[in-house]
Amino acid sequence: MTSSIRVRATANGDITEVQALIQHPMDSGFVKNAKGELIPPHFIQELKFACNGKDVFVADWGPAVSKDPYVKFSFKGAKKGDDLKISWTDNKGASDETTAKIA
């Protein structure tokens, strides 16, 4: 199974820049389907990035985050070859995680 998470983490000196794209419908609960019924809310609530056993970035999301969310941030203290672990859980209890090598 392919992961829902695509990550690019690049170390430049002491600073690692991370860009992540996650496949998720992020249904807000305010949109109707073709039959005119409301699509129930379905969105990622928590997204975590951990490097060398330490959380480097934690996101709490509501339904107002766009479909197939994108996020970009940078952190210090990692080097090329380190593992970056990314995990999310959504409001229906589904989750996914992946590990990326910092390039």
Next chain:
Amino acid sequence: MTTTTGPHPTRRLILQGAASVALIGLGNLAFAPARAAANDKYPEEAFKQKSEADAIKALYGKAAEPSDKVKLDAPEIAENGAVVPISVTTTLDKVTSISFFVAENPNALAASYKIPDGTLPSIANRLKMAKTTNVVAIVEADGKLFSASKEVKVTVGGCGG
């Protein structure tokens, strides 16, 4: 003998008292960051608030002051309200969290990010906007809240409109 040991218990008591006061003081200091870390739970209540002010209060329990050190980057006009690229950077020190609010969305709080030590206070993401309104970024730095806001014109609604 008894006369010399006389003052000792009191002095010891005073010292013990001082030591325990110092310990309590240290305990409080150590407790504050520990609580912040334990505060990792998803802020469900804050996400339910309709207005921006209520959401800020539910999330942080205090009000924010506008600051020119918070730089909010958002488009003047969003052609598609479902995908509005928004980013924030700040020159403030000791940033612990950054949150995004869309004033007239059904629920104002859109996203809240914790910034651990060593992570740069700079974030880009994409948010949905129901209609033309203010986007507000809140930066929590050194226990205080700083904000920046910008009006984004939305030509096509992002919430099914």
